[in-house]
Amino acid sequence: MPEDVFALPVVRRLDADLTLRRLGALDVVVLDHPHVRAAIALQGAHLLAWQPQGAEPVLWLSETGAFEEGRAVRGGVPICWPWFGPAGRPNHGFARILPWTLLDCREDDDGVHVGLVLRDGEESRAYWPFAFEAVARFALGRRECRIELTARGDFESTAALHTYLRVGDLDGVRVTGLDGHYVDKVLDVEADADRDPATGRDGLSFPDRIDRIYTRPDEVSRLHDPAGKRVVEVHHAGHSDVVVWNPGAELTRTMADVPDDGYREFVCVETARISRPLVSDPQAPTHLTATLRIAADA
Numbered sequence: 001m002p003e004d005v006f007a008l009p010v011v012r013r014l015d016a017d018l019t020l021r022r023l024g025a026l027d028v029v030v031l032d033h034p035h036v037r038a039a040i041a042l043q044g045a046h047l048l049a050w051q052p053q054g055a056e057p058v059l060w061l062s063e064t065g066a067f068e069e070g071r072a073v074r075g076g077v078p079i080c081w082p083w084f085g086p087a088g089r090p091n092h093g094f095a096r097i098l099p100w101t102l103l104d105c106r107e108d109d110d111g112v113h114v115g116l117v118l119r120d121g122e123e124s125r126a127y128w129p130f131a132f133e134a135v136a137r138f139a140l141g142r143r144e145c146r147i148e149l150t151a152r153g154d155f156e157s158t159a160a161l162h163t164y165l166r167v168g169d170l171d172g173v174r175v176t177g178l179d180g181h182y183v184d185k186v187l188d189v190e191a192d193a194d195r196d197p198a199t200g201r202d203g204l205s206f207p208d209r210i211d212r213i214y215t216r217p218d219e220v221s222r223l224h225d226p227a228g229k230r231v232v233e234v235h236h237a238g239h240s241d242v243v244v245w246n247p248g249a250e251l252t253r254t255m256a257d258v259p260d261d262g263y264r265e266f267v268c269v270e271t272a273r274i275s276r277p278l279v280s281d282p283q284a285p286t287h288l289t290a291t292l293r294i295a296a297d298a
Helices: 003-007 248-252
Strands: 012-015 018-023 026-032 036-041 046-052 101-107 111-119 132-141 144-153 155-161 164-166 174-176 180-184 189-193 210-214 220-225 230-237 241-246 266-280 286-296
Touching: 003 026, 012 101, 026 111, 036 111, 036 132, 046 132, 046 144, 144 155, 144 266, 155 286, 210 266, 220 266, 230 266, 266 286
Parallel strands: none
Antiparallel strands: 012 018, 018 026, 026 036, 036 046, 101 111, 111 132, 132 144, 144 286, 155 266, 164 266, 174 220, 180 189, 180 210, 210 241, 220 230, 230 286, 241 266
16 A cells, blocks of 8 residues: 555544544544554445564555445445446446445454444435445554454345455465355356366466356465465354455556556455355344454465
């Protein structure tokens, strides 16, 4: 993300190491803690950055993206809800483009806990007729970053925590923990695989555009990044699917908010509920959680 986010003027101090600032047209909660740095845009409850102090950023954020009201931010961890993909308009739901309200925040020795809420109102009902309450909770520490989405109401929904993981270079990157059935949205086929057909090795590599929904994934996906010299784990909970996406060179050239070579800097590994929708009940809210950890050197 833009490094100057941590140098932006402080609008309001929320806690000792937690402040509210403005990035473009967006309010952003900025954490500059002795053990961790992070930033969350109130629009979309969108995690823009997380990095333990002394480590490279874990999330990728586009340098050419805009920080404008009502426009989705490219990178970080967008919350795609209450639908995934083109099931409605806007694409990937309205939660990522509406303003959320800060519920609470607190610090501890390890980092910070932040909660945000989105409730139905005039803006949401222009897209979706249901009464709801969606809560996003973030635990941002030096060892891990946990994102939990809770949905309350009486409806079905699909969702994804659309995590953009930063990589040193796309060449050599593999994602493991994806064994089994997948839907390939590029080739419009379904298949089963436990080895990458391009390399014969365990895991998925990225010789070209990849857009797959894995419907029987492991509970942990691992991104092996030789150039970045690390392995990043994504622990999934409440999920039915894991989505893996990279736009490749050709599609990237059509995307105004990604530099032409930007596709080489990230891989999306998304905790998702697509093949089995979330069924929320007034007495039984649904939960979807992604936990990121830097596991080891690659």
